Every structure is written in structure tokens, then in C-alpha cells.
Amino acid sequence: MVEVTLWGSLAAAAEGNSKIEIEAKNIRELFARLSERFPRLEPLMARGIAVAIDGTIYRDTWSKELPTGAEIYLLPRLAGG
Amino acid sequence: MMTGIAVSTNINSDNAEFLCHADETLLDVLRDRLGLMGAKEGCGTGDCGACSIILDDRLVCSCLVLGAEAEGRRIETVEGMAQGDQLHPLQQKFLEHAALQCGICTPGFLIAAKDLLAKNPDPTEEEIRFGLAGNLCRCTGYDKIVRAVQDAAGVMRGA
Amino acid sequence: MNFDPSHSKRSFSSVGTRPIRPDGVDKVTGRARYGADFNMPGQLVGRILRSPHAHAIIRKIDTLKAAQLPGVKAVLTAADLPDLTDGDAAMYDILDNCMARKKALYDGHAVAAVAAIDARTAKQALKLIEVEYELLPHVTDVDQAFAPDAPLINDTIFTTGVDPKPDRPSNVSMRSQFGHGDVDAGMARADFVVERTFKTEQTHQGYIEPHACVASVSSDGTADLWVCTQGHFVYRQHCAQLLGMDASKLRVTSSEIGGGFGGKTHVWAEPVALALSRKAGRPVKLVMTRDEVFRASGPTSATSIDVKIGALKDGTIIAADATLRYSCGPYAGAWAEVGAMTAFACYKLENVRTVGYEVLVNRPKTAAYRAPSAPMAAFAVESAIDELAKKVGMNPIDFRIRNAAQEGTKASYGPVYGPIGIGPTLEAVKNHPHMKAPLGRNQGRGMACGFWFNFGGQTCTDLNIGMDGTVSLAVGTVDVGGSRASLSLVAAEELGIDYSQVRTVIADTSSLGYNDMTDGSRGTFSSSMATISAARNAIKILRERAAQMWDILVEDVTWEKGHAVAKGETHGNLPKLSLKEIAAASGTTGGPIAGHSEIVADGAGVSFATHICDIEVDPETGATKVLRYTVVQDAGKAVHPTYVEGQYQGGAAQGIGWALNEEYIYGKDGRLQNAGFLDYRIPVCSDLPMIDTQILEIPNPNHPYGVRGVGETSIVPPLAAVANAVSNAVGVRMLHIPMSPPRILAALEA
Numbered sequence: 001m002v003e004v005t006l007w008g009s010l011a012a013a014a015e016g017n018s019k020i021e022i023e024a025k026n027i028r029e030l031f032a033r034l035s036e037r038f039p040r041l042e043p044l045m046a047r048g049i050a051v052a053i054d055g056t057i058y059r060d061t062w063s064k065e066l067p068t069g070a071e072i073y074l075l076p077r078l079a080g081g
Numbered sequence: 082m083m084t085g086i087a088v089s090t091n092i093n094s095d096n097a098e099f100l101c102h103a104d105e106t107l108l109d110v111l112r113d114r115l116g117l118m119g120a121k122e123g124c125g126t127g128d129c130g131a132c133s134i135i136l137d138d139r140l141v142c143s144c145l146v147l148g149a150e151a152e153g154r155r156i157e158t159v160e161g162m163a164q165g166d167q168l169h170p171l172q173q174k175f176l177e178h179a180a181l182q183c184g185i186c187t188p189g190f191l192i193a194a195k196d197l198l199a200k201n202p203d204p205t206e207e208e209i210r211f212g213l214a215g216n217l218c219r220c221t222g223y224d225k226i227v228r229a230v231q232d233a234a235g236v237m238r239g240a
Numbered sequence: 241m242n243f244d245p246s247h248s249k250r251s252f253s254s255v256g257t258r259p260i261r262p263d264g265v266d267k268v269t270g271r272a273r274y275g276a277d278f279n280m281p282g283q284l285v286g287r288i289l290r291s292p293h294a295h296a297i298i299r300k301i302d303t304l305k306a307a308q309l310p311g312v313k314a315v316l317t318a319a320d321l322p323d324l325t326d327g328d329a330a331m332y333d334i335l336d337n338c339m340a341r342k343k344a345l346y347d348g349h350a351v352a353a354v355a356a357i358d359a360r361t362a363k364q365a366l367k368l369i370e371v372e373y374e375l376l377p378h379v380t381d382v383d384q385a386f387a388p389d390a391p392l393i394n395d396t397i398f399t400t401g402v403d404p405k406p407d408r409p410s411n412v413s414m415r416s417q418f419g420h421g422d423v424d425a426g427m428a429r430a431d432f433v434v435e436r437t438f439k440t441e442q443t444h445q446g447y448i449e450p451h452a453c454v455a456s457v458s459s460d461g462t463a464d465l466w467v468c469t470q471g472h473f474v475y476r477q478h479c480a481q482l483l484g485m486d487a488s489k490l491r492v493t494s495s496e497i498g499g500g501f502g503g504k505t506h507v508w509a510e511p512v513a514l515a516l517s518r519k520a521g522r523p524v525k526l527v528m529t530r531d532e533v534f535r536a537s538g539p540t541s542a543t544s545i546d547v548k549i550g551a552l553k554d555g556t557i558i559a560a561d562a563t564l565r566y567s568c569g570p571y572a573g574a575w576a577e578v579g580a581m582t583a584f585a586c587y588k589l590e591n592v593r594t595v596g597y598e599v600l601v602n603r604p605k606t607a608a609y610r611a612p613s614a615p616m617a618a619f620a621v622e623s624a625i626d627e628l629a630k631k632v633g634m635n636p637i638d639f640r641i642r643n644a645a646q647e648g649t650k651a652s653y654g655p656v657y658g659p660i661g662i663g664p665t666l667e668a669v670k671n672h673p674h675m676k677a678p679l680g681r682n683q684g685r686g687m688a689c690g691f692w693f694n695f696g697g698q699t700c701t702d703l704n705i706g707m708d709g710t711v712s713l714a715v716g717t718v719d720v721g722g723s724r725a726s727l728s729l730v731a732a733e734e735l736g737i738d739y740s741q742v743r744t745v746i747a748d749t750s751s752l753g754y755n756d757m758t759d760g761s762r763g764t765f766s767s768s769m770a771t772i773s774a775a776r777n778a779i780k781i782l783r784e785r786a787a788q789m790w791d792i793l794v795e796d797v798t799w800e801k802g803h804a805v806a807k808g809e810t811h812g813n814l815p816k817l818s819l820k821e822i823a824a825a826s827g828t829t830g831g832p833i834a835g836h837s838e839i840v841a842d843g844a845g846v847s848f849a850t851h852i853c854d855i856e857v858d859p860e861t862g863a864t865k866v867l868r869y870t871v872v873q874d875a876g877k878a879v880h881p882t883y884v885e886g887q888y889q890g891g892a893a894q895g896i897g898w899a900l901n902e903e904y905i906y907g908k909d910g911r912l913q914n915a916g917f918l919d920y921r922i923p924v925c926s927d928l929p930m931i932d933t934q935i936l937e938i939p940n941p942n943h944p945y946g947v948r949g950v951g952e953t954s955i956v957p958p959l960a961a962v963a964n965a966v967s968n969a970v971g972v973r974m975l976h977i978p979m980s981p982p983r984i985l986a987a988l989e990a
Binding site: 102112117118119120121122123124125126128129131158159160162163168172175176177178179181182183184185186187188191206207209210211213214215216217218219220221222223224225226227228 | 258260261263264265267268269270271272273274276277360445446447448449450496497498499500501527529530720721722882883885886887889890892893894916917918922923924925926928930931
């Protein structure tokens, strides 16, 4: 069980919930469970999501494990220049 | 169908002949007809200096010179700066000081700097900056370019 | 791949030195080949017809006369391109931007294209294309476009991020919000408050090399694309997707690139060149003119930002609030969202809220520009911070030091920070001689901090050891400013050999697995990580071969300073084997020796910087002179310090131009008035002083050497540093960027 915080427009698509408890071992499971629970998240997640685990920002690497007790944030995918 | 104008000129100490249309620029001639692609088109309107060459000891934007105007004149481009495998001191110093990042403006700067130092072998920093104000660089902020020119000027005075 | 703490005590032998770059001689002799320096036999010249209207329905395009002109081999409109209406919305927008399908959405929007035997014929053909436009009302200003009664650009856009969904379409494609705490309660407790609205005008990356490519499509569907790009793998993927081609059949080779800064991370004319070539059955060379680059590539957002910050008497910032409106061009974007994320990122805040609005305008499609969206937000926030510091009665640096984010601070965009450099950059600036230099009349000093995310991403490298012992390193991150030198240093460091023995090249899309673009300051960070990994894989093999040559166990072989060394009592006196010797024997010990790495480089960390700027203002003309400029930035570990300095100086110069002079000027007719370098004036050599740099090294724990990305952060502080300097020089708070002479005079007269 991990606690995930959603920011920006993600929270609005999750019925206004910005903190969600969800059962997931890795990023892939996290995305799958979130879309199941909040179908409106799916198009936003398809656009690209970054996952911050304990302050370090990762892209959408499915196998990246979510350690229990880790601080997990979903952030928009960023563009660089 | 326009007939071409026959032009005889001297480029980097070699005699050269070419045909061009009346409205073709010298930049287009160098790049498209003579295979000398060192001069670059950054704007086509004489605002960026990437096409800089020396025409009879005068620094010009080759995009503002017609190909036909090269008749009977001497042209120097970046391709003529090194002597065999010996780089010109400006080229060497640009490398040592990392006075280039993407390098697209570099041929223009080298020619402009060569012209500057030919006329003013011991320029102040301000004279270098104003002397090179006709060449745009977007990568370096000019700091290392100025240092490279100062260093090369010293070498050229000493040598 | 984690930071090896022994590195902070260890002295590197190659990393940290300043050798000459491997592509240097070609670049100073004119031999290096950029996008427009390539030709193919039989190639045609491609040219694009562009809308002269800011907003219009395309009723009809008649290309018959153009197609019949002798020498014209292909004519193209959106009708010849796939209709992506029911597919991915983002892809639809990209393709529509490359060639308008229903409406011309900005002055310069492509509506048709031709390929002909020469430029003269191509230009003539464009004139023969007849386009029937039905003009629509247009809007080019971000504030005007935000207003509810603005001309509507896209009636299918309903603001996302708003619950419930709006019942009317608008020009606001997205609302996003970040923050924590209770801003209103915090603001009520504040002893001092600053509340301001700031505006920044649209600017362009200003790369000196216009977009250029040569596309060659064969009748069997295989294709070649030579192009200047920051990401040839991304271009390949996008072009293939947009045109319905097989990506594996499209080989993209990146030329040397003459500047990108984010503007060459998106496709513009490349799909058009490929489509023209496919239709004509011949290669097509398509080079944009400078006018086209300004009108129809991807400038950055224009913005309008409201900032309100409150502080307690003791100097603690108790609440920070910002509303940011960013223009995205005529298609949905996500630029305001990033601005909202970075706005207060430098600070430790109990209560913070940022709301971003993405606003459509009839201007070219906004593209990334070096730390996209961050400079404008930093301008607004750092200007307000300066004003607030004065109200509180604190020195601007001390005020920032007091409130700076640290390891363990909850960032304003959410996660908690690891080790970061903002505190050290502020301390370094506080003690820098620049801060103590005296100022004269009409001169002002300003300082500001800035923040940017750095990216990791998909990265592949191949490290091949030749039989002569020289090393060939193939990477897929395009070299925009000297990274081939840095990567050669890293390979040399890992293998323990001399820099001169390593040659790094940028491979084409057929030769390596997928590589993300060179953006997000990721080039050296990601490729160095992959290079280290590839080198370590090669070293495993080198040790195995040495073990074979000595007929001992590989466990008894270590790798030290470029040699295999036999360890242990029994083997201790075997003479060392150099990489050269092992390579020479490789044919008999098992074949070619190589190390490969395919990774997703993660944990790129964040990069902070603080800048100091001295400006002199002429109160009669409003003209400004930059007297002195200093950049202090955290690089984690500078692999090639000279090129790190170059990134600091280059970003600062772009920021200075943006702060003082650069802007897109649109007329009432919605047309761009200054689409050239004469009137869109970027800094020239005589505008700038030497730019001093100080590289700090606070290691990034997620990289083996501690490397952080450095390319972008240095454009984030300058707008504010310069604005603070000008404001101090004239005694009036400057609110509108660029601070061109007329704006400064207006501020003085107000």
C-alpha cells in the first residue's frame, strides 16, 4: 500500500482527490490501478507522467519499484529545451 | 531561361571560374556552385554575419554581394585560413578557448577577426567587441570569442 | 546508478580537464556539415507557401497552375497528408501545424508546398497557388485572448483541469494548480505584502542556423532524412507516425546542429520534405528562410503573471501566491503548468499556491526554449522577492538565504528535495567580489536565483575497442555544444586511458537503440551515465581476456589505470597487460571487445543558480549598458569545465537579450512585424561584458561522478537579475519585459 499525491490537473481528473491510497508494487501497477479507479485519469496519464519517489523524478519506467513508505508524487511530464 | 554570366575570380589564392545568374548572391555561388560551404546563410539579409568573407581586403556579407561582382577580384573564405595542416592562430585559439559551441557562426567570426587584426593588430577589448559586432553568436555570449581573439592577436604580433 | 562517494575525495585523471574537442578542427575550417551543407544527386528544392493572415478558414486551394509549371515535380497540401482527426490529438496538432488542414491559425502557417528543380522555379510555383481565405477575427495578446469575449480560436477546446467541465469552449486549454498549506490564512498573518502583475513578451530561441533537411523517399518505402535536430530518434518516430511510414524504414542522420535551445526538438518542415519526396520520387532539400524561422517555427510563450508574497517581520516568507497566464500558440499546450511548478521552487514555504492558465493565441505554436517557462516565472517572483526584501528591511541576498529551500524542504511543486545547491550558490554570491564593487550614477545592481529540472531518459551507447587499442564511442544524444569532448573524457576516465585514444561520434538511427533528445540538460548527464556503464561492461570483458591470456581466473584480475593487473600471491609478478595489448590479441581471445549500454538514465536531479548583474541606464534615452555579469551555478561535477562555463555564459546572454531587447511585435492585423535579425535584435558582441562564472560542485547522488545537467538553468535568473538591476538604477519597479528604451522612459515618466 502506497500513498500517492496527485498535483495539478491530475487531481481534478481524480474527482478532486489529491491524496490517494493505492496497492501497487511498481509504477506499472500504480498506473493501472489509478486508471481503473479514476478512468478520467487515463488520457492525462497517456500524455505522459513523471513519478517522483522520495524527491527524485523518474519518467514512466514500469518496473521501477515503489518502496513502502516512500513519498510518491505524480507530476506532469516536462519538456526541456 | 536565363543565360549564365561567366565570372573569373581568385579564391583563397587559387584562380576560379564559374557561371552564375545575374541575381545570384556570392554566398549561393560559393555554397552551391563551388562547394565552399564554410560560409553559412543565417539570415540572407546581411544581419548575422555568418556568411562573412573578405573581398579585396574588405570584410563583406557574401549574401549582400552578387556573384557577378566577384569578377576580377580576390576572395578569402574560412577554407583558406589554414596552411596545409597548420591552423591559423585564430583557429587554434578558438579551439583552445572553446570560443565555439555549435560552431555555425565560427567561420564568419574567424574571417571577421582576421580582418580586424589585419587592420588593428593590437586592439583593446572594446575595439574587438565593436569590430565583431556584425557577427551574431547565440551560444557563447561572446566572452570566450573575445579572449580567443586577444590571445591570437598576441601570438600574431609576437610571431 | 548511484554516486560513488569516493569520487569526492578522489582526483580524476581525465574528467575535469579541458582538452580540445574532437569535432573542433572541422568547425574552425568550415568542413563540418550542418543541415544545409548536404546535397543528394537529383535533389529538388522544396519551398512552403504560408498564410499571410492571422486567422482564416481555408476555403479552397487551387494548385493546378503550380503543378503545371515546367520544373515543378510535386505540389502538396494537407489533402495529401494523412487525416489524423480520430487519432492522437497531439499528433494531429503537430501535423496540422506543419500543414494547415482547415484553418490558417497564424501569420506564417504553412498551407501548401512545392518541390521543383531549382529555387527560382519553386518560388514561382508558390506564386501560382491560389488560396481562398475567409478571414476570421484574430487575437495575439495573451491577456486579450484570456478574456471571455475574445475571438475563439478552437471551438473544440474546453478548459481541462477544471471541475466541473466548462459548458463553453474558450481559448484557455488548461488550468493547473500546485501548492500546499493555506495561502489565504498565511497571507492574513503577513506583516509585509508585495502584490504585482508582470508581463513578458514572446521571444525566439534565435539559433543562427535555420531549419534545414534533405529528405529522400524511395518507392519501396525506405527513406533517408538528413536534418539538423536535437533528437534524430524523436524526429524519426514523429515523421514516421505523422506520415504513416514504418519507423524502421526511415533512417535519420543528425547533421551538426547550429543551435537549437529547444527549438529543434519539434518537427516543422521535415514531414513536409518527406511527403514532397515521396510524391516526387526524388530527394527534396528544404531550408527555411530566416523570415520563416521567426514566423513559423516555435518561439516561447508570452506571459502575464500575478504575484503576491507575504513575509513576517523576522523575514520569513509566510505565504506565496501566483497566477500565471502563458500563451501556447493556436494549439493546446502545457507551458503554464511548468511555469506554475517552477515559480517558487527556490524557496522553503509553509503556504504556497500557483495556478497556471494555458492560453491560445493566433501566433506560431509555442515550443521549448531552454528551461521552458521557468525564466518568466522567475522574473515575476524574483522581482517581487526583491521588493519584499526591501520592505522587510533585509538585504536581498540575506532575505533569500533565510528562505531558501534545502535538503528536506517540501518543494512548492510537491516532492521533498534531496541535496541541492541553492544555499551554496547564494552564499557564494554573497561573498563574491562583484557584490562589493562600487556603483556610479545611474547604475544599479540586481541579483536573482533560478531553478530548473534536469532530465534523464532513454540512452544507448556503444563502446568499441579497436584492435589498435583506440576506442570508438557511439552515442545517440546530439552534440549541441561540445559534449563529444565530455563523453570522451568520461570513457577515458573509466578505461584509464588517454583522452586522445577515444573518439566519440553521434550515431544515426539505424546504428543505435532509441535515444531521447538532447534537451532538459540531459545530454552529458545521460550519455555519460550510459558511457560509464558501457565502459564498465567493456572492462569486464577486458579482464576476462587478460585472464585468458594469462591462463588464470578472472576473479584474480583487476583493472587499474588502463591495465589488467593480476592479483594474489601466485600471480602477483605477472607483468601488467595494457588495453592496447589485450586489444591486439582480441582476434584470438574471442573476437571484438565492446561494451554496450541501454538505460533509462534516472535521477537527474535539479540545478540551481544565482546571478548578479550591474546595469547603467541613460535617463534621457532609456538605453541600457550591461556593465558586469556573474553566474554562480551548481554543476554537480563539471566534466569539461570550459564547456560548462560556456553553457553558463550562453544562457546568461540569451536571458540578457530577453530582458532588455528581444520581443515579437505583432501589428493590429495580427502579422509579425519584426521577422528578422535586424529588428528582432539579439545581443551582439559590443552589448555584453565578459561574463564571469563560478562552478559549484554539490554532487548529484544519482550519478556515478555526481554530474548534474547544466545547459538550461543559466537562462532562468537573468530576466530577474537584469530587471532588479534596472529597477535599482532608476528607482522604479520594472514590470514589463523586455525593458527596451521606450519602456524604461515610460517607467521614468510615470
